[in-house]
Amino acid sequence: MWRPVALVLALSPLLACTGEREAEPADLVFRGGLVRTMDPGNPEAQAIAVRSGKILSVGSNEKIESVTGAETEVIDLDGALVLPGLIEGHGHFMSLGESLMQLDLRPPRSWTEIVEMVAEAVRAAGPGEWVVGRGWHQDKWDVPPEPAVEGLPLHHDLSAVSPDNPVMLIHVSGHGVFVNRRALEILGVTAETPDPVGGEFVRDRAGNPTGMLRETAQDLARAAVAEYRSSRSDQEVEAEMRRQVELAGAEAVANGITTFHDMGETFETIDFLRRMAEEGSLPLRLYVHIEEPAEEMEERLPGYRMVGVGDNHLTVRAIGEKVLDGALGVHGGWLLEPYADMPRSTGFNVTSVSDIRRSAELAAEHGFQMAIQGIGDRAARELLDIYEEVQAANPAQQDYRWRIEHCQVIHPDDLIRFSALGVIASVRGVFATSDGPWVVSRLGEARTRERGYPNAALFESGAVVVNGTDPPVEDIDPMMNFYRSVSRVMDSGERFFPEQAMTREQALASYTTNPAYAAFEEDLKGSLAEGKLADITVLSRDIMTIPEEEIPSVEVLFTVIGGKVRFAGGG
Numbered sequence: 001m002w003r004p005v006a007l008v009l010a011l012s013p014l015l016a017c018t019g020e021r022e023a024e025p026a027d028l029v030f031r032g033g034l035v036r037t038m039d040p041g042n043p044e045a046q047a048i049a050v051r052s053g054k055i056l057s058v059g060s061n062e063k064i065e066s067v068t069g070a071e072t073e074v075i076d077l078d079g080a081l082v083l084p085g086l087i088e089g090h091g092h093f094m095s096l097g098e099s100l101m102q103l104d105l106r107p108p109r110s111w112t113e114i115v116e117m118v119a120e121a122v123r124a125a126g127p128g129e130w131v132v133g134r135g136w137h138q139d140k141w142d143v144p145p146e147p148a149v150e151g152l153p154l155h156h157d158l159s160a161v162s163p164d165n166p167v168m169l170i171h172v173s174g175h176g177v178f179v180n181r182r183a184l185e186i187l188g189v190t191a192e193t194p195d196p197v198g199g200e201f202v203r204d205r206a207g208n209p210t211g212m213l214r215e216t217a218q219d220l221a222r223a224a225v226a227e228y229r230s231s232r233s234d235q236e237v238e239a240e241m242r243r244q245v246e247l248a249g250a251e252a253v254a255n256g257i258t259t260f261h262d263m264g265e266t267f268e269t270i271d272f273l274r275r276m277a278e279e280g281s282l283p284l285r286l287y288v289h290i291e292e293p294a295e296e297m298e299e300r301l302p303g304y305r306m307v308g309v310g311d312n313h314l315t316v317r318a319i320g321e322k323v324l325d326g327a328l329g330v331h332g333g334w335l336l337e338p339y340a341d342m343p344r345s346t347g348f349n350v351t352s353v354s355d356i357r358r359s360a361e362l363a364a365e366h367g368f369q370m371a372i373q374g375i376g377d378r379a380a381r382e383l384l385d386i387y388e389e390v391q392a393a394n395p396a397q398q399d400y401r402w403r404i405e406h407c408q409v410i411h412p413d414d415l416i417r418f419s420a421l422g423v424i425a426s427v428r429g430v431f432a433t434s435d436g437p438w439v440v441s442r443l444g445e446a447r448t449r450e451r452g453y454p455n456a457a458l459f460e461s462g463a464v465v466v467n468g469t470d471p472p473v474e475d476i477d478p479m480m481n482f483y484r485s486v487s488r489v490m491d492s493g494e495r496f497f498p499e500q501a502m503t504r505e506q507a508l509a510s511y512t513t514n515p516a517y518a519a520f521e522e523d524l525k526g527s528l529a530e531g532k533l534a535d536i537t538v539l540s541r542d543i544m545t546i547p548e549e550e551i552p553s554v555e556v557l558f559t560v561i562g563g564k565v566r567f568a569g570g571g
Contacts, residue, residue, distance in 0.1 A: 097244025
């Protein structure tokens with residue numbers, strides 16, 4: 001078992017005897033552990049040395065002794081596992097911070113519990129103040145709501161406890177919201193209100209809105225909340241955004257994350273993040289995607305390509321996560337055939353195909369990556385078609401590394417197209433097991449087996465596969481995600497189509513070398529080799545060899561970014 005580490009500030013006996021010393025010894029040394037480098041030329045070692053934010057040496061304890069000096073901070077690991085800094089391959093950084101400042105609706109196991117939480121929040125709220133929460137999922141409740149429409153509650157119980165406060169409860173997927181009567185009044189949504197393109201107001205048998213706003217219909221509620229909060233001063237807005245960065249960063253580094261692929265921010269938020277990067281205030285490295293309509297990017301896009309700002313803490317060179325389709329949980333994923341449990345629908349095309357195509361043209365013109373959400377098989381096929389067409393029209397550019405995000409339903413005919421086009425498959429291993437209890441009802445048994453969450457098949461097709469947890473949709477917990485990716489074990493103990501499980505080697509690559517490649521950063525990170533950034537994650541046990549069921553209990557001992565310990569287990 002790993003025991004508490006000791007910080008040793010002492011001369012190496014070897015150096016004392018020989019008098020040999022590097023002109024500039026290491027700042028930090030980890031020794032006495034198992035170092036899995038992800039470097040094919042030097043796959044395993046015992047120790048690693050860091051100097052000036054970069055990896056100085058990787059090798060045996062004896063080799064690292066030669067670069068250890070009187071002022072070197074030495075951490076004895078007693079067999080703990082050293083890995084390249086883990087990379088969250090898909091998440092929403094500012095939304096993660098914001099979610100930690102809202103009602104957390106993931107723990108409740110029924111609609112009644114959520115109503116009770118809102119009632120308590122209303123008692124603490126000011127008159128007319130919006131009450132906002134996030135994280136509910138109707139298929140994860142132990143007790144179905146009654147009455148219900150398509151498995152979703154009606155707003156009446158919620159409205160009864162919040163008559164004067166508008167309420168917006170964001171679905172865990174982020175692809176829908178539930179609102180109360182007061183919010184519907186503010187939004188002007190009635191039985192006569194037409195559904196927007198790419199979304200709908202769910203209605204009861206009489207045609208009255210139930211309170212559920214699917215996909216683009218939720219934009220009204222989100223805009224109303226933004227307008228309500230627009231009265232804040234610039235100083236208040238800045239303070240809140242900095243708090244979001246602080247909370248999201250602390251959550252990430254506590255889970256061993258050294259780089260976070262942030263899948264969509266506005267130009268204004270990117271301006272803010274750049275200021276923080278330049279002042280050295282970002283708590284970890286961010287690879288940020290621009291999420292703006294194509295017409296907004298026409299003139300501004302070239303000015304927002306930035307690489308390695310703030311000592312490699314901020315890079316912006318991608319467009320995403322524009323959502324071509326919605327989420328399966330709210331029947332929004334765009335499918336080739338109708339939903340098994342809602343035959344009237346094949347889901348939604350949320351962002352127009354024309355906008356995605358124009359964004360791809362702009363990306364090719366200005367050297368940007370594309371990273372677009374394609375959850376359903378129809379959405380994935382549309383994206384592959386767009387990528388193929390635009391790349392063929394721009395043959396001079398060779399290294400696109402364009403991505404499709406989520407890849408939850410892929411038609412077998414499209415699997416080989418990923419590797420053929422060099423398209424990166426960005427998956428969420430944990431989604432297969434969190435969605436598993438209900439997704440078969442959405443797709444049917446045969447379609448789920450053939451096309452659902454085909455993570456192993458994507459690897460086998462030759463695609464580069466990136467993993468992540470999509471925080472705040474799921475907890476930013478790489479150990480649980482690693483476990484779910486390699487086991488496909490659901491909370492019930494059953495395995496969700498285990499033939500599609502990743503191997504441990506694939507799962508580790510999906511958190512290290514592959515996301516580094518997906519961000520054009522393979523020369524900087526993703527493996528532990530001399531000269532690379534000293535981004536390191538230290539775990540209490542070896543996730544590559546311990547019994548599968550013990551992986552979730554593995555702890556993060558240290559998170560090191562640029563040679564600095566940003567998190568140490570136990571405080």
